[in-house]
Amino acid sequence: MLLHPGESKxxxxxxxxxxxxxxxxxxxxVLYLTTHRLVFETNVSQGLVRGLVRGKExxxxxxxxxxxxxxxxxxxxxxxxxxxxxxLVAGRPAFDVLDPDAWVAAIATAKHSMPTPGAAPVVMHTIERQVVKIRCRYCGSLGNEVDGRCPTCGAAL
Ligand SMILES: [Zn+2]
Incomplete structure (x- = not known):
């Protein structure tokens, strides 16, 4: 089974x-529970779609x-x-699996951990500060206006 980016088993x-x-x-x-999905995979050789999917195990x-x-x-x-x-939204499959109680608990925990649909996504803001460069009238070097002084000769900008 392939995991999507950000998904873990x-x-x-x-x-x-x-x-x-x-x-x-x-x-x-094999039944898988990930942070996002429930997946059940079977071997092609075990019959379900033998002949339909070639080259996949x-x-x-x-x-x-x-x-x-x-x-x-x-x-x-x-x-x-x-x-x-x-x-499920589509169907009611059952699984004969070891420790179904643990699966029920794990599914509940995974669902609870999912982001709520419709909830505002977390937005990261990047604040850029504009730095104005000023040329020193004594030596010609460029200094930052916010520093107030020329980095080369120390004169007031
Ligand atoms: Zn200077």
Whole structure:
């Protein structure tokens, strides 16, 4: 997975995605949480898009900005291990992943750390001071007006 400038990886784990997409795709891969995104990648050889993406070892199945993650929770079914259940703007994938509670906490923390949409961006102001040079009437050197004196001969400017 390629990170964008300013993005860093917070967590990654082997996971099996379930119930994703119109065909309820299920398959193994790696789930990543970054400071900006949730990404799930699978190996091309594991079937999803074999033949569609040539020359790439992995393919992104799911990539969503954290702002599109409406909810992350642990779903405990009657059978099997608890799942990480996501509610995204587009779909409700579940993940069979080790320690889903830790994922829920990590996603919540990452979302909380994101800049609020619409918040005023931090603007850095650069104040430039204009320096006026004056030529000394005694020796001809250039001195700064604010210094008041010629840097060469010391005469008042
Ligand atoms: Zn001078």
């Amino acid at each position: 917070l967590r990654s784990s082997y996971a099996v995605i379930e119930n994703y997409g119109p065909e309820s795709y299920r398959g193994p891969g 992995t393919v992104t199945v799911l990539e969503t900005p954290l702002s599109h993650v409406r909810n992350a929770a642990v779903r405990k079914g009657r059978v099997g291990r608890p799942r990480l259940q996501l509610e």
